Amino acid sequence: xxxxxxxxxxxxxxxxxxxxxxxxxxxxxxxxxxxxxxxxxxxxxxxxxxxxxxxxxxxxxxxxxxxxxxxxxxxxxxxxxxxxxxxxxxxxxxxxxxxxxxxxxxxxxxxxxxxxxxxxxxxxxxxxxxxxxxxxxxxxxxxxxxxxxxxxxxxxxxxxxxxxxxxxxxxxxxxxxxxxxxxxxxxxxxxxxxxxxxxxxxxxxxxxxxxxxxxxxxxxxxxxxxxxxxxxxxxxxxxxxxxxxxxxxxxxxxxxxxxxxxxxxxxxxxxxxxxxxxxxxxxxxxxxxxxxxxxxxxxxxxxxxxxxxxxxxxxxxxxxxxxxxxxxxxxxxxxxxxxxxxxxxxxxxxxxxxxxxxxxxxxxxxxxxxxxxxxxxxxxxxxxxxxxxxxxxxxxxxxxxxxxxxxxxxxxxxxxxxxxxxxxxxxxxxxxxxxxxxxxxxxxxxxxxxxxxxxxxxxxxxxxxxxxxxxxxxxxxxxxxxxxxxxxxxxxxxxxxxxxxxxxxxxxxxxxxxxxxxxxxxxxxxxxxxxxxxxxxxxxxxxxxxxxxxxxxxxxxxxxx
Numbered sequence: 001x002x003x004x005x006x007x008x009x010x011x012x013x014x015x016x017x018x019x020x021x022x023x024x025x026x027x028x029x030x031x032x033x034x035x036x037x038x039x040x041x042x043x044x045x046x047x048x049x050x051x052x053x054x055x056x057x058x059x060x061x062x063x064x065x066x067x068x069x070x071x072x073x074x075x076x077x078x079x080x081x082x083x084x085x086x087x088x089x090x091x092x093x094x095x096x097x098x099x100x101x102x103x104x105x106x107x108x109x110x111x112x113x114x115x116x117x118x119x120x121x122x123x124x125x126x127x128x129x130x131x132x133x134x135x136x137x138x139x140x141x142x143x144x145x146x147x148x149x150x151x152x153x154x155x156x157x158x159x160x161x162x163x164x165x166x167x168x169x170x171x172x173x174x175x176x177x178x179x180x181x182x183x184x185x186x187x188x189x190x191x192x193x194x195x196x197x198x199x200x201x202x203x204x205x206x207x208x209x210x211x212x213x214x215x216x217x218x219x220x221x222x223x224x225x226x227x228x229x230x231x232x233x234x235x236x237x238x239x240x241x242x243x244x245x246x247x248x249x250x251x252x253x254x255x256x257x258x259x260x261x262x263x264x265x266x267x268x269x270x271x272x273x274x275x276x277x278x279x280x281x282x283x284x285x286x287x288x289x290x291x292x293x294x295x296x297x298x299x300x301x302x303x304x305x306x307x308x309x310x311x312x313x314x315x316x317x318x319x320x321x322x323x324x325x326x327x328x329x330x331x332x333x334x335x336x337x338x339x340x341x342x343x344x345x346x347x348x349x350x351x352x353x354x355x356x357x358x359x360x361x362x363x364x365x366x367x368x369x370x371x372x373x374x375x376x377x378x379x380x381x382x383x384x385x386x387x388x389x390x391x392x393x394x395x396x397x398x399x400x401x402x403x404x405x406x407x408x409x410x411x412x413x414x415x416x417x418x419x420x421x422x423x424x425x426x427x428x429x430x431x432x433x434x435x436x437x438x439x440x441x442x443x444x445x446x447x448x449x450x451x452x453x454x455x456x457x458x459x460x461x462x463x464x465x466x467x468x469x470x471x472x473x474x475x476x477x478x479x480x481x482x483x484x485x486x487x488x489x490x491x492x493x494x495x496x497x498x499x500x501x502x503x504x505x506x507x508x509x510x511x512x513x514x515x516x517x518x519x520x521x522x523x524x525x526x527x528x529x530x531x532x533x534x535x536x537x538x539x540x541x542x543x544x545x546x547x548x549x550x551x552x553x554x555x556x557x558x559x560x561x
Contacts, residue, residue, distance in 0.1 A: 014103060021106075022099035025126060029095060029136045033088045035407045036442030039398050041138045042434045046090070049073035049138070050440055053080050059251050067248050067257035069241065071196040072140045087442055091136040098135035101146035102126055105355045108153040112319045113363045120366075120376045124358045129290040129386040129400040130347045131354060137398065144201040145352035147194035151187045151237075152330075152356075155208060156323060158183035158230075184233050191237040199245075200337060200349065202238050207333035209234035211326055264343040274501040279339040285347045286335065286357060290390060290399065291382035295361040298375050302368040316367045319360065327356050345502060347399050388528075394480050394504075397530065402481055405527035410435055413475055413532045414443040416523050425449045427464055427471040427517075429456060429479065436475075455479055457505040461516050474517055474535040476510050481529045510535075 037046045048060040049072065055061075058070045079093040105125050109118035125131055134142050158180050187205075194201035209231035216227030249255045256262050269278070287296045307315045319327075331353055338349050361379075365372040387401045397403040414435060417426060426436060426448055433452045435443040451471045453460040456479065464474070498504030507513075510533035514521050519535040 014107075017106060018099055018103050021102050021122075021126075022096060025098055025102070025135060026092070026095055028132075029091070032136050032404060033091045035091075035404065036087060036411055036435070037090075038137065038403055038407050039396075039431060042431055042438070042441045044068070045072065045138050045140060046076075046441065047434075047438065049076040049080075050085070053077035053085065059248060064258045064261065065248070065252055065254075066261040067199070067245065067252075067254065068140055069196040069199060069244050071193065072138070072143050075143065076138060085440070090138050094136050094138055094142060097143050097146050098131075101142065101149055104146065104149035104153050108149060108156065108355070109359050109362075111153065111156055112323050112359065114317065114366065117359070117363050117366050120362045120373075121355060121358045124295075124362065124376065124380060124383065125355045127380055127383045127387070128292070128354055128358070129383060129390075131351065132387060133398060133400055133403060134348050134351060137403075139348060140198040141348045141351045144194045144197035147190045147197060148201050148204050148352040149355060151190035151194060151205065154183045154187035154190060155205075155234075156326075158187060159322070181229075184230060188233045188237045191234065192240045194352075195237065195241040196244065199241055200341070201352070202241055203333050203337045204330050204352065205234045205237045207330045208326060210333075211329045266341050269341060269343060271501065273497075275339050277497065277501065278342075278345060279335060281345050282335050282338050282350070285345075286331065286350055286353060288392075289347055290386040291379075292354075292357070294382040295358065295379045298379065299361040299364045302364050302372075302375075305368045307367050308370060318367050319363050324360065327360065331356060343503075344396075346396065390481065394482060397481060402528055402530060405530040406477075409477065409525055409527055409530055409532040411443055412525055413477070413523065413534060416534060417448065417473065417475065418444055418446075421473065422446060422448065424472040425451060425470065426473050426475050427451045427453065428475040428477075429453050429460075432475050432477065455505050456507040456513055458508055458516075461508055461513050465517050468518065468537070472537065474514075474519060474537075475532070476507075476513050476535060477532040478530050479505075479507055482507075 036042075044060075044063055044066065047063045048068075048070075051057050051060045051062050052070065052073045053076070058073075059065050075097075076090055076093060079089055083089045102122055102125060106118050106122045109121040126135075160180065191202070191205035194204075212234070213228070213231040216231065219227055245255050248257075252258075254262070256266070269275070287293065307318070310316055334350060334353050338345075342349060362372075362376060365375050369375060390400065395402075397406040410432060413432075417424065417436070422444075426432075428436065428450055429452060433450050435441055436448045436450050439445060439447060451464075451467075453464050456476050464471075495504065508516070510521060510524060510531065514533070514535045517535060517537070519537040521533050522536045523534040525532055
């Protein structure tokens with residue numbers, strides 16, 4: 001008996017998908033669009049792009065160059081040239097990139113699985129806290145993720161049919177007729193563009209090239225089948241990045257950024273114990289962070305059940321094993337890379353990996369659980385909760401919507417300083433050192449002289465107390481979200497390791513820090529788990545006036561060591 005044909009799915013073009021995706025995320029991010037620049041935006045990416053916009057320098061001079069490729073800076077400068085240099089323009093431009101990336105997520109998921117899975121993965125990715133927060137921030141990770149995800153799509157479209165990956169359940173006749181070599185070239189181009197956004201993006205095509213090379217070696221007659229063309233074209237995607245590093249070496253004398261940056265992110269991270277701990281942290285970030293553990297546990301639970309049957313009597317399709325093996329290779333390569341490099345263990349470095357994890361998990365749920373849509377709804381609810389809180393340990397504010405509280409507090413503190421004493425020397429730490437000295441970041445109208453300390457730990461506050469004559473006010477703030485309770489806080493060994501390898505510290509409460517400094521709090525605000533306070537000091541006014549008249553009262557941070 002002949003099985004009934006599947007209902008065909010309309011072939012919606014990319015623009016028809018892109019427009020509603022962009023409109024949806026634009027409306028969701030509307031309250032964030034006018035926020036001043038934040039975190040590494042203020043520390044590097046916006047100053048670098050602003051310098052290219054105003055002076056045409058591909059390698060910035062206003063901030064130490066860390067050898068990050070220039071494509072994000074060029075992209076933002078183009079939008080500022082077409083519109084205006086405003087945070088709303090920058091964040092809208094980044095949302096366009098986020099929509100472009102989400103379109104790739106949908107196309108990739110639909111190719112490897114079903115239309116229903118693709119839609120679910122699209123929703124999960126868009127609402128996942130790390131992805132959602134990064135969607136409007138001007139970091140290089142989102143553009144890199146967008147190009148890498150499109151590279152994945154064209155790569156999987158280029159696979160030969162005998163791999164059972166080439167045409168998914170929703171492949172159309174036009175898909176089947178696509179030239180394999182053309183798709184592979186497109187994949188290589190997109191991977192190259194991803195690397196020109198952020199250099200670490202190159203690990204994904206290299207992982208796929210290694211997988212394909214091993215597959216070619218295992219074939220009986222690899223040369224006759226031209227199997228080495230695939231890994232060769234993927235490896236070629238590293239050429240533009242290599243040219244950029246050569247240019248950077250020619251202009252600065254360094255291939256991979258200034259020595260301090262290289263030591264912090266590479267040479268200083270190669271301790272065996274740190275690598276092992278970083279691997280575990282990266283594994284947690286990939287499979288458990290920001291309530292991703294809900295999907296991970298649900299996927300493991302679903303594996304206990306056999307595959308369900310479709311209405312036509314066929315077994316529900318899974319992602320082809322060839323595709324799953326390649327995805328696993330990419331995930332493992334990124335886990336290993338970011339266990340070796342990266343001074344800060346930031347979740348945004350794994351941004352292009354989250355859609356792959358979601359794709360595997362959602363596809364497994366659909367294949368094995370009848371109520372899979374309810375399971376996905378529970379996961380989305382967990383992600384939505386993670387946008388506003390995180391019950392597991394300390395997190396940087398850039399990983400969910402707590403960064404909005406952070407920015408609003410800092411803007412309010414900067415407004416207070418500008419209104420009450422715009423010429424005061426301010427003791428503070430990064431990121432406020434950049435916010436107070438660079439008016440184009442959106443916090444102050446004129447730069448203020450600052451004295452910089454590393455953080456607001458007891459050691460740094462004591463150091464600042466001994467140099468009390470160098471500043472007039474102190475701007476204190478929470479540098480991370482501190483949970484009300486954390487199991488790891490009870491483990492003294494973990495705190496020692498975190499201090500040694502990951503720069504962990506505990507900020508003093510504002511009232512304790514003010515007492516140690518010998519001042520009094522004149523302004524304090526709290527939003528969620530974030531706080532900020534301004535401390536004033538009762539000192540002889542003439543000394544302060546005389547000090548401010550000296551030549552070192554400028555907009556550059558003065559560092560206490």
